[in-house]
Structure formats: C-alpha cells, structure tokens
Amino acid sequence: MTGPIETVAVTRYVAPLREGGSLPGIVEAEDLGTYVCKFRGAGQGLRVLVAEVIVSGLARRLGLATPRLVALELAADIARYEADEEVQDLLRASVGLNLGVDFLPGAFGFDGTSAVPAGQAATVVWLDAFCANVDRSWRNPNLLVWHGDLWVIDHGASLYFHHGWSGGVGDPARFAAQPWNADDHVLLEAARADDLDAVDEKARAALDREAFEEILAEVPDAWLEPVPGGPDADALSPDALRAAYVEFLTARLGTDQWLAGVRG
Secondary structure (H helix, E strand, O other), X not given: OOOOOOEEEEEEEEEEOOOOOOOOEEEEEOOOOEEEEEOOOOOOOHHHHHHHHHHHHHHHHOOOEOOOEEEEEEOHHHXXXXXXXXXXXXXXXXXXXXXXXXXXXXXXEOOOOOOOOHHHHHHHHHHHHHHOOOOOEOOEOOEEEEOOEEEEOXXXXXXXXXXXXXXXXXXXXXXXXXXXXXXXXXXXXXXXXXXXXXXXXXHHHHOOHHHHHHHHHOOOHHHOOOOOOOHHHOOOOHHHHHHHHHHHHHHHHOOOHHHHHHHO
C-alpha cells in the first residue's frame, strides 16, 4: 500500500541556490538529512511540485537514478533568522509543505565529458518524451553525476497540461497525441545509437495504470490545488485530481506519436 511521501520538519535554512529562477534553497531537517527545498511560494506554483513527484516516480520505475523526495514542513519561525529579504519573503510565503530533494554532496552537473550508456541515454529521452519535458537541453541539462552514476533531477517543466486546468482538467486524448520536440535534448545523440524500440518496449512493460495510481498516491493532498470546472462546477477533490492525472498518463502510454521526434 502506498501513500504520500514522508514528511519531515525543516530545522534550519542553510543557503539559497541561485542557479534557477525559483530560488530553491539548501535546508536541514529533523531526520538529520540535507535537502534542496523547492518552495511552494515560488512563482511556478504547486503544480511544479506535483510534476516533480510524478516524474521522479516514473524515473525510478524505469531504472533511472533520481534523488529521494520528502515533503518538508516549514514553520513560520524559520524566516525570522534569515537576513536576505528576498529569501525571507519566500520563506514566509512557503509556510507549510514544500518539496525536499535529497542533497547529493559532491555531485557535479553533467557536461558531456562523462560517457552515458546508450540504453540509459535512450531511457532518459523516452521519459522526457513521455512527460513532455521541455527542460533537458545543454542550456540546462538537469542531470548530475554522482559517484560515477548519472542522476536525473528537476522535473518541474514536465506535464505542462496541468497548467491549463484553469477551467477544468481538459481532454487526456489531446495530451496523448501531442508531439514532442527532441531537437535540443542533451542526450539525443547518445540515445540515437541505441535501439529506442527496445527501450520503449521495456518502459511500457514497467508502466501501467496501477503504477500511475501508486505514483499519484505519493503526492500530498496539500499540493493538489482545487480545479474549477468539475462535476456540477465544484472544485475537483485531491482524489479526483489524482484520477485525472492517471487518465492523462494512461492515455499517453496508449499512443506513440510523441516518440516520432526521437525516431525521426
């Protein structure tokens, strides 16, 4: 039986990470872990946190290394000790549950000098195509090398369809048929050397509706924002939203048009 990712309390804000636009930060938590905290109060909103959990769960099922996730409970008094006004405002706007990504000490960003096995490269490309990830280019690879292994990180730019749920969840078939442009993917050249069809077959064997349901069960209720336009114009509940995500992912898995840009 699966459930939401583990919740731990933040005990100390350590430092900002200013590489990205959302200003994530390094924090320490009550479990003695160190995490990259992605804040609920950042401009991208809660749906980015949802995408992180979903795509991380998919990556694990495909055999890709990705850091452990937790929900970080941030108390209001953490902001009191922060001198930087920008960071202090972000902390105050993020009281409650935030996303924690396990910090990998000594990891470095992928720069192309580390060899990536063709099968692994093709699996990363398949995952990004399936999730419509638009943020794995040389401008921003979102890959780390840690102890010689490749780790996939920062999945918030995936599953763009949920950003259009301002008047209802929309049509899963539209996402299922949506093509994906692989032209600037950081691992495209390495992936082409592998038999993508074999990767596709393996991935489809690892994923199904039950797997999607288990992954969505890991998303905390607090991040599943109500969506107007549900039955009788009521906002959709967290469980109904989980079911909607499952429908979108299942529909996508039932097609292969989105792979055309890779196979071409």
